[in-house]
Amino acid sequence: MKSILPLKPAKAVLYFVFAYWIITILGVLLTMAFAIIFHPPSPEELGVTASKAPAYLMTLPYHPLLNLVWLPFAWLYLRGFAIEIRKSEALRLGIFWAFICVVLDLISWVLIPHPWAMTFKEFYVDYQPWITMIYLIIFASPILITGFSRRELTGMRI
DSSP: OOOOSOSSHHHHHHHHHHHHHHHHHHHHHHHHHHHHHHOOOOHHHHTOOGGGOHHHHHHGGGHHHHGGGHHHHHHHHHTTSOHHHHHHHHHHHHHHHHHHHHHHHIIIIIISOOTTOOOHHIIIIITTTHHHHHHHHHHHHHHHHHHTOHHHHTTOOO
């Protein structure tokens, strides 16, 4: 039976952790920057949760762009694989990363209470279309990197 896990799961998880933390930190910093630059009312002033804060809501269209960070991590992971298996490995990696992200997001942003936590509806309904775009970017990043691999394009005529 063929495994659906990446061939190097420890390396895949390591790059996942790096990318996830970088994107999370960038998202928080972006929200803070919008709050400083545009001076919207704070969630406390409005009596709403952090997920309804104007500074956060202004950043939503940029969240998919922040997730382009997955691209270099996909390249770092896939660069050591032979061309013959790179495409199948990219598909496994994309599925693996997307699955881990969905589970981790549910646990860390919905189930564990903290000041930035959201309800299930806020995260999976109100955060549309951004969350779907984010998950698609995570899934597609390894596949896109494989498609644009320099070694695979050298024989192509455009």
